[in-house]
Amino acid sequence: MSQKPHLTLSLAKPDNLNAAVALNGCREILIEHRDLARVGFLDSEGCTALARDAKAHGLRTVLVWDLLLSDNQLLAGAALIRGLDLALFDAIRVQDAGAARYAKDAFPHLERQLVLETGNHNLPGILSWIAAIEPRRVVLSNELPMPLVAQIRAAVSVELEYLALGRLLIFYTPRKLVSPVTTILAEEQETVERFVTSEEDGKNKHFPLIENQHGTFMYYEKDMFLVPYLAEMAAAGVDYARIDTKFFDDAALLAALQVYLADSGAAQVAALKALLGPRLTRGFFKSNRTDKQFKRLKNKYLAVRDDAVYVGEVLETKKKSYTALKSEQAFAIGDCLQLQNPEGKVSTTTIQSIRNSSGQAVTRAEQPGIWVVNHISGASAGSKLYLDLTAPEG
Amino acid sequence: MRQTEILAPAGNMAKLETAVRYGADAVYLAGPKFGLRTAADNFSAEQIATACAFAHQRGAKVYVVLNGFLFDEDLADLPPFLAEIEAAGVDAVIVSDLGVMRTVAEHSRLTLHLSTQASALNTHAAKFWRDQGVTRLVLGREVTLEEAARIQHEADVEVELFGHGAMCMAYSGNCTISNYTAGRDSNRGGCIQSCRFKYRMSDQRGGAGDAGYFLSSKDLQGVAHVDQFVSLGIDSLKIEGRMKSELYVATTVQAYTAARDAAWLKQAGASPEDLMRELNAMSHRDYTNGSLVAKAGPDSVYLHEDDHLPHSHDLLGTLVEVTDTHMALFTRNPLQRGEVVELLVPRQGVVHLETEAARDITGKLFDRVSSNRIIMLPKHPAAEVGLLMRKKRHVPKTSSHAQLSQTG
Numbered sequence: 027m028s029q030k031p032h033l034t035l036s037l038a039k040p041d042n043l044n045a046a047v048a049l050n051g052c053r054e055i056l057i058e059h060r061d062l063a064r065v066g067f068l069d070s071e072g073c074t075a076l077a078r079d080a081k082a083h084g085l086r087t088v089l090v091w092d093l094l095l096s097d098n099q100l101l102a103g104a105a106l107i108r109g110l111d112l113a114l115f116d117a118i119r120v121q122d123a124g125a126a127r128y129a130k131d132a133f134p135h136l137e138r139q140l141v142l143e144t145g146n147h148n149l150p151g152i153l154s155w156i157a158a159i160e161p162r163r164v165v166l167s168n169e170l171p172m173p174l175v176a177q178i179r180a181a182v183s184v185e186l187e188y189l190a191l192g193r194l195l196i197f198y199t200p201r202k203l204v205s206p207v208t209t210i211l212a213e214e215q216e217t218v219e220r221f222v223t224s225e226e227d228g229k230n231k232h233f234p235l236i237e238n239q240h241g242t243f244m245y246y247e248k249d250m251f252l253v254p255y256l257a258e259m260a261a262a263g264v265d266y267a268r269i270d271t272k273f274f275d276d277a278a279l280l281a282a283l284q285v286y287l288a289d290s291g292a293a294q295v296a297a298l299k300a301l302l303g304p305r306l307t308r309g310f311f312k313s314n315r316t317d318k319q320f321k322r323l324k325n326k327y328l329a330v331r332d333d334a335v336y337v338g339e340v341l342e343t344k345k346k347s348y349t350a351l352k353s354e355q356a357f358a359i360g361d362c363l364q365l366q367n368p369e370g371k372v373s374t375t376t377i378q379s380i381r382n383s384s385g386q387a388v389t390r391a392e393q394p395g396i397w398v399v400n401h402i403s404g405a406s407a408g409s410k411l412y413l414d415l416t417a418p419e420g
Numbered sequence: 421m422r423q424t425e426i427l428a429p430a431g432n433m434a435k436l437e438t439a440v441r442y443g444a445d446a447v448y449l450a451g452p453k454f455g456l457r458t459a460a461d462n463f464s465a466e467q468i469a470t471a472c473a474f475a476h477q478r479g480a481k482v483y484v485v486l487n488g489f490l491f492d493e494d495l496a497d498l499p500p501f502l503a504e505i506e507a508a509g510v511d512a513v514i515v516s517d518l519g520v521m522r523t524v525a526e527h528s529r530l531t532l533h534l535s536t537q538a539s540a541l542n543t544h545a546a547k548f549w550r551d552q553g554v555t556r557l558v559l560g561r562e563v564t565l566e567e568a569a570r571i572q573h574e575a576d577v578e579v580e581l582f583g584h585g586a587m588c589m590a591y592s593g594n595c596t597i598s599n600y601t602a603g604r605d606s607n608r609g610g611c612i613q614s615c616r617f618k619y620r621m622s623d624q625r626g627g628a629g630d631a632g633y634f635l636s637s638k639d640l641q642g643v644a645h646v647d648q649f650v651s652l653g654i655d656s657l658k659i660e661g662r663m664k665s666e667l668y669v670a671t672t673v674q675a676y677t678a679a680r681d682a683a684w685l686k687q688a689g690a691s692p693e694d695l696m697r698e699l700n701a702m703s704h705r706d707y708t709n710g711s712l713v714a715k716a717g718p719d720s721v722y723l724h725e726d727d728h729l730p731h732s733h734d735l736l737g738t739l740v741e742v743t744d745t746h747m748a749l750f751t752r753n754p755l756q757r758g759e760v761v762e763l764l765v766p767r768q769g770v771v772h773l774e775t776e777a778a779r780d781i782t783g784k785l786f787d788r789v790s791s792n793r794i795i796m797l798p799k800h801p802a803a804e805v806g807l808l809m810r811k812k813r814h815v816p817k818t819s820s821h822a823q824l825s826q827t828g
Contacts, residue, residue, distance in 0.1 A: 094560075094591050097542045097567060124544030144594050145489030145607055151519025158548065169599060174491070197615075198594040200562055203634050206718035207621065222619040222634060223626065227601055232625040244635070246600045304625070309600070314491075316605035332464065341740070341750050342781060342793050350781050350794050352740055352750075383741055383748050383796065385783050396741040396748050396794060398781055407792035 030256040030287075031267040034088070034187065038276040040068065040076040045280035047083045050287045054086040054266065057115065062103055063090040064198065064243060065217070065236055065272065070110060077114035089115040091129070092141055093240055094122050094198070104128060112136060117162060126159045137162040139187070143195075147174070149181055156184055163187055163266065168194060168250065168309045169316070172262040179263025186263055190252040191283075191302075192270025193234060194309060197244035204237035234273070234303075245273075248307035253286065254295060255311060274301060327370040327410075334412035337363060340405045341396070349402040351411060358390040364414040367406050374414050375402045423684050424649045424657050427483070427580065428673050431662035432461035434738075434806075435669050436471050439480075441806050442670045442766045443677040446481035447471075448514060450662065451501055454486040454494070455609055465504035472509040481511040486524070487535035489517050489593070489607040499527040506530055514558065516593060525553055536560055536582065537593040537607070542567075546575035556580055558658065561587050562711050565645065569652035578655040583642040584672050584699075585660025587710060589615045589635050589721075636722040641699060641707035644692040646679035648712075667735040670764050670808050671702050677767075690769075701733040701810065736761050736809040737795075746796045747803045748781075753811070754790050761811045765802040773800060773809075 034054040035046045046052050057080075058066030059073045068076065077087040089110070091103060103125070107118075118133060120126045121141035129138055140161035146152055147170055156164065163185035166175060170188075179186060204218050216239070221232040231247040252259065252267070259267055271279050279301045286294040299306060310316075330336050338353035357363065361377045378400040380388050391397045402409075428444035430436035439447045449471060450462045463471060468484065475482045484505050488494070498520065505513070506528045513530045515521050516537035524530055533556040534540055534549045541560045549557060556578035559568050563581065572579040588595060595606060597614040604610030615635040622629035640660070642649075649657050657680070659672045675695045682689025690698075699707075706728055708720040734753045741748040755761070757778055763771040780786050781794040789795055 094539055094562075094594070095542055096563070097570065100542050100544060122542070122545060123538070123540065123548040124542040124546070127544045127548045145517055146519075147489055147491045148495050148517070148519035149492055150495065150522040151517050154518040154522050154552070158552070169596070169605075177492070194600065196596045196600055197590045197635070199590045201589065201637075201716055201720065202718060203589075203721060204621070206721065207630065207632065207634060207723065220621050220623055220629075221625050221627070222621050224614070224617040224619045225631075226617045227614065230626070231601070232622075235621070244597070248600075307600075314605075316599050316603055316610065317494075317608050318603075329461070332466065348782070383746070383781065383794075384743065396781075 029260045031188075031190075031260045031264045033190075034266045034268050035280075036192070036268070036270040036272045037076075038067075038272045038274060040072060040079070042277045042280065043076065043079050043083070045277050045284075046080075047085065049280055049284050052085065052269075054088060054116075055080040056088050056090050056119070056268075058090045058272070059106070060216070060239070061106055062093065064092055064195075064240055065238060066090065067217070067272070070106070074111060074114060081114060086116045087114060088117045088119050088139060089136075090119045091125055092119055092121045093125075094200070095125055100124055100128060104132060107133070119165070126161075130159055139163040139165060141165045143167045143189075149178060152178060152182065156182060165268070166264075168311075169314055171310050171313050172258060174314075175259075175264060176262040185265040187266040187268055188252075188259060188264045189250050190256065190259065190267035190269060192250055192268065193245040193273050193303075194248075194250045194307070195243055196233075196246050198241065200241035202237055203242040204235060246307065247303075248305040249303040250309055251299065251302060251306040252308060252311055253283065253298060254290070255308070327366055327368050328408060330410060331366070331412065334364065337411040337413055338394075338397075340365075340402070340407060340409040340411065342407060343401065343405045345401060347401055348398050349400070349405050350396060350398045352395070353391055353397055354394050355413070356390065356392050357413070362414040363402075364412045365402055365405055365409050366412070367404055367409040371404060373404045421653050422655060424646075424654055424680055425481075425580075426673060426676050426680055427656050427658045428669055429585075429659060429662040429664065430471070430669075431664070433463070433467055433471060435662075435666055437474060437806050438666045438669045438808065439673055440475050440478050441804070442673040442764070444480055444673045445677075446483060446511070446656070447475060448483040448485055448658075448662075450485045451505065453497065454488050454490065454501070454520070465501060465508065468505050468510065469508035476509065482509075483512045483514050483533060484510045485514045485535065486520050487514050487516040487537045488520075488609060489537075489605075490520055492519075494608070495519055495523055498523050502528040502530065512556070515554075518552065521552055521554070531555055533580070534558060535592075539591045539593055543571050543574045546571045546577055546579075550575055550577045556655065558582075558656075560592060561640065562591065562715065564714065565648050565652055565654065565712050568654055572653065572655070580656035580658050581649070581654055581712075582640055582660055582710075583646065583649065583657040583676060583712075584640055585658075585664075586705070587637040587640050587660070589637045632724055633722040636705075637710075637716075638708035638720050638722050639705045640710040640712075641696070641704075642709055642712045643675055643679050643695045643699060645709060645712050646676060647683040650680060650683035665702070665735060666738065667733075667808055667810060668702050671698055674764065674766070674769070675699055697732075700729070701731060703731045730813065732813060733762070733810040734813050736811045739803055739805055739807045739809070740794070742799060742803045742805055745799055747799050749795050749797060749809055751789055751791050751793045751795060754788060755795065755811065756788050757786055759811055761809050763800060763802065764808045764810065766807075768802060771800060771802060773797065 032053040117137035119139040138161040428439035430447040430449040516535035598606040737751040
């Protein structure tokens with residue numbers, strides 16, 4: 027039987043802890059307080075009860091404090107945490123650099139789990155975070171494909187975590203984007219869920235939007251589903267796979283997952299998928315090529331080449347009459363110039379006449395400035411002119 | 421107390437020269453890689469050296485953005501570039517990724533500024549970044565002026581705050597919509613601006629609902645709060661917009677330096693209303709003061725375009741030559757002979773000019789010229805190569821330019 031990472035779980039309802047306890051490989055419960063976690067449904071009493079129950083079942087407990095915070099919010103969060111029975115928690119999970127630093131100083135006995143899901147795609151950076159915050163675990167970005175995770179694994183000794191099932195957070199703002207434009211029923215005021223669809227981005231892509239007291243969170247239209255790849259994750263060095271069921275029917279989902287982990291057949295996978303959103307993704311689990319389109323974003327022919335002597339740029343041209351250019355380099359009648367237009371077409375021309383902007387004829391355009399020369403075939407505004415060093419002299 | 425720096429965007433050399441000519445104390449620009457605006461013209465290492473020479477000669481500083489979230493393979497290309505820009509004399513690099521920071525520290529003596537991309541929002545975060553070697557924090561746009569001043573004081577670090585320009589709706593660095601929907605890494609320069617799309621909102625997947633720009637922020641406009649930047653000792657006021665036009669750069673730099681100078685000298689300068697009118701001259705979304713005074717509220721969301729007031733002016737062109745007798749203007753928009761045009765003169769404001777005597781490059785009078793043409797005008801004493809001219813837009817009479825679009 028292939029090895030799999032341990033599971034760390036976020037529940038929709040604390041009442042379903044038993045389903046987590048029953049789940050093969052589940053080691054840990056994320057305790058999400060509504061005032062400390064980005065999306066949490068529990069008050070202090072609820073957190074305490076869940077932590078106590080989880081520990082009673084031999085599970086580790088993690089207090090999630092993953093908000094980005096102003097000074098006032100950080101102080102309020104810290105006061106709330108101090109009011110909890112910290113003996114019930116094995117670790118605290120933070121993302122904000124200030125919260126991480128604060129947690130290290132103020133709660134030194136709580137293990138730290140550092141969320142590095144936003145960027146942090148290189149080893150020197152991850153090593154620096156580990157040196158500064160001294161976390162027991164880092165939560166890696168889902169933009170890191172497994173081969174890169176394996177490289178990180180080889181270089182660090184802390185635990186590594188990766189989201190394996192759940193919604194993918196792709197946008198986090200402190201601003202409320204739903205309530206100002208929606209009639210909200212009284213019973214759903216604390217946390218509101220909507221879906222947004224863009225006609226520019228495909229009419230069948232419906233992005234979940236969650237608004238609560240901390241702002242608005244947008245999730246990818248496809249849910250992350252890496253459950254069939256748990257063995258690959260373990261092979262790459264992922265210690266903990268996160269199963270985030272808080273937006274789903276967690277009791278049914280965890281039961282289906284338990285069945286799947288015991289027997290990974292097609293029917294079991296299908297049963298599991300049926301409990302998630304209509305579209306699923308592996309994210310960047312296999313590869314990340316999100317920088318490959320960049321070369322096509324710009325017209326390279328508008329840039330000045332560095333392999334030729336730049337004379338200037340065409341500003342205006344009138345067919346069979348003249349071409350006006352702005353020079354940066356001296357040129358003279360008889361010079362052979364190479365022209366490259368914005369479409370990339372290259373041609374050569376010989377300068378036959380030169381006038382300055384006052385209309386006076388000259389034989390040499392000595393100073394940088396505006397010059398009117400004979401019409402250059404193929405020239406248009408923005409074309410670049412270079413000295414044609416390959417032309418025969420004389 | 422130090423005078424608040426006005427820091428302007430420089431998407432290319434022409435914009436850099438414009439920013440410096442119009443009074444920016446510092447500019448920020450990117451090299452061919454490592455920044456967040458891959459589609460901008462950006463600068464080669466050689467151009468950065470030229471840019472530094474131009475700016476330093478005029479007393480302005482140059483900061484280079486290296487604020488992408490880089491992968492290891494990207495980092496490998498960084499040290500040679502660092503050597504080139506250090507030799508060019510750049511005054512600081514703006515970084516958001518700890519790995520980039522480490523690489524900069526190991527391979528250069530460049531001064532480190534923290535990018536807003538790192539979303540530093542509190543004093544403890546400021547101390548963290550300070551301990552990593554950062555001397556200045558570009559704070560998150562969610563930080564108020566008062567909070568910024570407190571962070572500066574308590575963490576003993578320079579602070580920079582955005583004062584003007586487009587804003588991400590998300591916490592900077594915390595949006596990966598483009599990565600997943602378009603396969604373009606928003607945090608390495610490929611953002612497709614999904615937050616600017618029109619969305620339909622529904623309570624169920626695919627349900628019916630109203631459409632609007634629910635994820636789009638209004639543009640930040642803090643000219644009325646520049647006096648607070650100065651009185652609170654905020655080190656730098658940043659203007660967003662490396663992709664924006666030269667007219668945008670000139671107009672914003674003029675407005676914010678005027679406001680800063682008036683506040684610094686405690687003199688009555690142009691009124692905020694006048695400066696707002698100037699800022700309404702160029703293309704923009706509706707304005708908000710963001711979180712400068714209080715945390716951005718519902719009225720900071722763009723929502724609908726119906727109420728948007730059009731900008732009052734268009735760029736006419738740039739002066740490309742000035743002789744003893746005439747000045748040559750390269751047009752970016754059409755001009756009818758006889759239209760009144762406006763020359764933007766650094767630290768003086770707007771000079772109105774007649775165009776009856778305008779001629780084309782061949783010396784002929786014209787009735788109308790299109791864009792991408794050179795026209796000759798009698799020389800104005802304040803004219804210099806590189807200055808901009810603008811002209812009023814022809815807008816439907818139902819729009820009123822007297823009304824300001826300051827909101828939020």
